[in-house]
Amino acid sequence: MTAVQGGCEKPLCANREDEWMNDNVLLMNQMTKVYPNGFVANKDVTLSVNRGEIHALLGENGAGKTTLMKMLFGFEKPEAGQIFIEGKEVKIKNALEAIHLGIGMVHQHFMLVPSMTVTENLILGDIPKGPLFTIDSRKAVETCMELGQKYNMVLEPEKRVMDLSVGGKQKLEILKALLHGARILILDEPTAVLTPQETGELFETLKMLARDGHTIIFISHKLDEVIQICDRYTILRRGRVTGTGSIESETPSSLSAMMVGREIDLDMHKKPITFREKILEVKDLVYVNDFNKKAVNGISFSIRGGQIMGIAAVEGNGQNEVAEIITGLKKATAGHVLLVGEDITDRTIRERRDSGVAYIPEDRMVDGCSASASIIDNLVADRFFKPEFCKSLFVNRKAAEEEAVRLIEEYSVACMDKSSPVGSLSGGNIQKVIVAREFTSGAKLVVANQPTRGIDVGAAEYIRRRLVDISRKDGVGVLLVSADLVELLSVSDSVLVMVDGKISAYFPDASQVDEYRIGEYMLGVKRQSEEEIGGAAS
Amino acid sequence: MSFADTMRKNIIKYFEAIRVAFAVLLAIGMIMIVIFFVSDQPMDVLYWLVIGPVTTLRRFGTIIELLIPLAFCGLGMCMMFQVNRFNLSCDGAFFIAGSATAILALYLDLPPVIFPALIIAVSALVGGCVTVIPAYINEKYKAHIVVSSIMLNYVLLYLGRFLLIHWLKDPTFSYNGTPFFPEHALLTRIVKGTRIHTGIFILVLAVILTWLLVYKTKIGYNMRYSGQNAEFARYVGIDTKKYILSAQFIGGMLAGMGGAIECMGIYQQLNWEVHLGYGFDGMLIAIIAKNNPAVVPIVAFIISYLRAGGDLVNRMTDVPTEFVSVIQSLVVIFIAARALLAPVRHRLLIRDSMAEKGAN
Numbered sequence: 093m094t095a096v097q098g099g100c101e102k103p104l105c106a107n108r109e110d111e112w113m114n115d116n117v118l119l120m121n122q123m124t125k126v127y128p129n130g131f132v133a134n135k136d137v138t139l140s141v142n143r144g145e146i147h148a149l150l151g152e153n154g155a156g157k158t159t160l161m162k163m164l165f166g167f168e169k170p171e172a173g174q175i176f177i178e179g180k181e182v183k184i185k186n187a188l189e190a191i192h193l194g195i196g197m198v199h200q201h202f203m204l205v206p207s208m209t210v211t212e213n214l215i216l217g218d219i220p221k222g223p224l225f226t227i228d229s230r231k232a233v234e235t236c237m238e239l240g241q242k243y244n245m246v247l248e249p250e251k252r253v254m255d256l257s258v259g260g261k262q263k264l265e266i267l268k269a270l271l272h273g274a275r276i277l278i279l280d281e282p283t284a285v286l287t288p289q290e291t292g293e294l295f296e297t298l299k300m301l302a303r304d305g306h307t308i309i310f311i312s313h314k315l316d317e318v319i320q321i322c323d324r325y326t327i328l329r330r331g332r333v334t335g336t337g338s339i340e341s342e343t344p345s346s347l348s349a350m351m352v353g354r355e356i357d358l359d360m361h362k363k364p365i366t367f368r369e370k371i372l373e374v375k376d377l378v379y380v381n382d383f384n385k386k387a388v389n390g391i392s393f394s395i396r397g398g399q400i401m402g403i404a405a406v407e408g409n410g411q412n413e414v415a416e417i418i419t420g421l422k423k424a425t426a427g428h429v430l431l432v433g434e435d436i437t438d439r440t441i442r443e444r445r446d447s448g449v450a451y452i453p454e455d456r457m458v459d460g461c462s463a464s465a466s467i468i469d470n471l472v473a474d475r476f477f478k479p480e481f482c483k484s485l486f487v488n489r490k491a492a493e494e495e496a497v498r499l500i501e502e503y504s505v506a507c508m509d510k511s512s513p514v515g516s517l518s519g520g521n522i523q524k525v526i527v528a529r530e531f532t533s534g535a536k537l538v539v540a541n542q543p544t545r546g547i548d549v550g551a552a553e554y555i556r557r558r559l560v561d562i563s564r565k566d567g568v569g570v571l572l573v574s575a576d577l578v579e580l581l582s583v584s585d586s587v588l589v590m591v592d593g594k595i596s597a598y599f600p601d602a603s604q605v606d607e608y609r610i611g612e613y614m615l616g617v618k619r620q621s622e623e624e625i626g627g628a629a630s
Numbered sequence: 631m632s633f634a635d636t637m638r639k640n641i642i643k644y645f646e647a648i649r650v651a652f653a654v655l656l657a658i659g660m661i662m663i664v665i666f667f668v669s670d671q672p673m674d675v676l677y678w679l680v681i682g683p684v685t686t687l688r689r690f691g692t693i694i695e696l697l698i699p700l701a702f703c704g705l706g707m708c709m710m711f712q713v714n715r716f717n718l719s720c721d722g723a724f725f726i727a728g729s730a731t732a733i734l735a736l737y738l739d740l741p742p743v744i745f746p747a748l749i750i751a752v753s754a755l756v757g758g759c760v761t762v763i764p765a766y767i768n769e770k771y772k773a774h775i776v777v778s779s780i781m782l783n784y785v786l787l788y789l790g791r792f793l794l795i796h797w798l799k800d801p802t803f804s805y806n807g808t809p810f811f812p813e814h815a816l817l818t819r820i821v822k823g824t825r826i827h828t829g830i831f832i833l834v835l836a837v838i839l840t841w842l843l844v845y846k847t848k849i850g851y852n853m854r855y856s857g858q859n860a861e862f863a864r865y866v867g868i869d870t871k872k873y874i875l876s877a878q879f880i881g882g883m884l885a886g887m888g889g890a891i892e893c894m895g896i897y898q899q900l901n902w903e904v905h906l907g908y909g910f911d912g913m914l915i916a917i918i919a920k921n922n923p924a925v926v927p928i929v930a931f932i933i934s935y936l937r938a939g940g941d942l943v944n945r946m947t948d949v950p951t952e953f954v955s956v957i958q959s960l961v962v963i964f965i966a967a968r969a970l971l972a973p974v975r976h977r978l979l980i981r982d983s984m985a986e987k988g989a990n
Contacts, residue, residue, distance in 0.1 A: 126976075128975070419865075441867040445867045464859075465854070465858050465859070469855070473866040482848060487846060
């Protein structure tokens with residue numbers, strides 16, 4: 093019998109009369125955390141989770157969810173508050189102690205070693221020993237199989253992690269936590285990278301685990317999913333609890349109201365328009381990456397003024413490369429990129445920007461902003477050298493600051509001081525800074541790569557609306573790459589699906605398809621005919 | 631707002647300066663404990679270390695004399711750090727600029743003022759050109775800039791020694807040294823009784839120009855963007871390679887200028903057989919000054935003050951000079967320890983934000 097079950101059968105509390113105490117697996121009472129920069133991340137936050145429930149922890153980015161979980165894992169020291177596990181007060185100083193207490197975390201970014209096999213990853217940290225200093229690999233494989241069968245998540249033990257699908261990696265993460273004896277599983281945005289089919293599978297697993305006596309804390313932004321799977325919820329806003337209770341009586345809009353403090357309209361209210369002239373033409377684009385693999389393999393499509401073209405693809409199927417080739421961050425191996433009929437394939441990034449290409453990059457902390465630079469410097473980074481912000485050699489700081497203030501107001505960036513580093517803002521506000529810069533650069537084409545990934549509902553809604561706005565009002569062509577299919581379908585006018593660097597489907601009218609159909613093409617189960625795909629280029 | 635609140639806000643505001651002062655005191659305090667054990671005259675040591683450098687004009691002069699080359703190398707390192715190129719090429723640039731200076735001063739003849747000006751300009755160019763080499767091969771061939779700059783320093787050291795010993799040296803001297811430079815090739819000494827020379831004015835100018843360049847001009851903006859996050863700079867369309875190489879070039883020019891000025895102002899001949907180590911000091915100064923050229927002279931002053939005090943301790947007491955290097959190193963370690971006093975600041979901040987919440 094494994095430690096997993098042993099934990100469940102252990103008598104929890106001597107006093108069985110107090111039913112509530114028995115049921116309560118985790119209680120974080122009145123937690124307060126202040127960061128060194130003075131930011132109050134959590135203020136008197138109480139999270140109470142019962143055995144066998146799936147508990148949703150909701151909140152915008154920067155609301156304090158991560159901080160709360162970090163305190164539970166001993167990464168951060170709380171200024172005040174207590175943590176009770178099964179009614180007993182505990183002081184958690186590091187992650188190892190948390191693991192020993194039966195807490196397991198499945199991170200959004202997987203903590204796996206890609207070059208090692210499933211079994212090797214699984215046993216890391218708890219290696220079955222053979223004679224002398226060897227590893228009992230047979231026992232390791234057995235453990236792996238047993239565990240997989242028990243929780244209905246069978247993975248090939250000898251397969252390398254890098255060859256697993258995203259869903260497979262996630263299963264492995266969950267198994268790893270279970271092997272370490274986790275009774276409380278924390279999943280941080282588990283569905284962000286999954287296709288609808290994989291999400292369905294994950295939910296079955298989670299329900300089974302909950303029935304088995306495990307407790308699950310589900311951190312997510314996707315309210316539909318939360319309602320579908322969770323029993324109870326706790327909502328944070330600006331470091332404080334704004335709501336907690338049973339999920340049954342709630343709707344997506346009532347939950348989002350508690351998260352952002354107002355009602356959120358999830359419908360885009362897009363007006364149909366006739367598209368203008370061709371803004372972007374991509375012809376037979378090929379990109380060979382560093383591993384000598386054709387990451388983009390001969391794709392052609394075009395975008396017209398006012399049109400929002402979405403690209404749907406599972407992570408790593410060439411969609412990033414397409415975005416980066418169009419914007420100039422990567423050089424095409426073959427093929428052409430035309431902007432309003434002009435060939436820009438060999439132009440520098442600055443020349444592309446000057447002729448009207450704007451880009452919201454996938455990784456906002458690497459490409460999108462300079463975390464240590466001020467908000468002002470980030471906002472004017474693409475224009476400080478232009479005549480209106482310069483007096484001969486010198487930058488006119490006043491003009492730059494005025495521009496920054498204008499953008500901060502226009503794009504409602506929430507910041508205390510425009511001179512503080514961008515890195516001190518929340519994810520949503522950093523993204524607003526990027527959007528403010530890119531949308532006001534006078535672009536004809538905006539390439540938006542995961543524009544709302546990992547940011548709060550309020551900011552995401554705002555950015556989507558802005559995206560629709562610039563296409564409708566200013567006739568800008570938009571290329572949208574997003575892993576969030578609901579977003580992709582509600583924002584885009586037309587949708588391309590990419591598999592293995594090729595276009596596998598083209599839907600001229602995004603409103604005619606749903607995410608399940610897209611999912612089939614994304615996974616490569618189905619493929620359209622050449623004529624249908626060819627429609628993308630016309 | 632109560633007095634305590636205002637006080638707290640001020641402490642948070644000037645925390646950096648308070649922290650540095652605390653680090654200096656802490657280092658001196660620690661060293662005093664040791665000195666009480668090794669010295670028979672501990673109070674004298676403290677006197678010469680802290681008060682000694684300002685007791686006579688000549689002693690004060692030594693602070694300024696040392697400050698000049700330190701500050702030039704500090705400025706040079708600021709430029710390189712601004713583009714996030716951590717490397718050690720200032721040492722080599724400083725050294726080889728001395729060779730360039732000696733060649734020009736001995737084999738050229740021009741009217742006063744123009745002569746030293748030209749020497750400084752050419753030496754600066756030489757310094758700039760050599761420092762660009764490691765940065766260039768880093769950009770082009772991805773050779774680690776720290777390794778290549780150290781190797782380049784060896785090349786320059788032995789090139790300089792070769793020139794000195796096989797060509798420039800005056801054989802009548804008992805040591806390896808060039809003849810003394812002609813009078814009109816020197817920088818005039820401006821304060822009687824010290825060796826303070828006109829190089830100090832060039833330094834003031836260099837500090838102002840470097841500060842303006844880094845924080846006020848388009849070029850400086852381009853450089854800082856490239857240094858803060860090169861990926862981001864590239865993405866907004868900046869030619870990061872160009873600006874990284876330019877900053878490295880200007881950094882080398884400043885170090886080269888420092889070499890020429892030191893050679894003409896203090897030594898008045900070339901007798902350098904080893905690196906003088908100002909490049910390393912410059913790195914230290916730039917780090918403490920957080921790459922801000924305007925702060926460089928202040929930090930250079932603190933370092934030279936400690937050195938001058940150390941020399942006096944060495945001459946006037948029974949404590950050997952090695953101990954002084956220990957003091958200096960301790961000060962730097964404490965200053966570099968960013969987390970020193972951090973818990974205090976953290977507590978103050980919490981109280982501050984709580985007070986604000988209460989007020990609202």
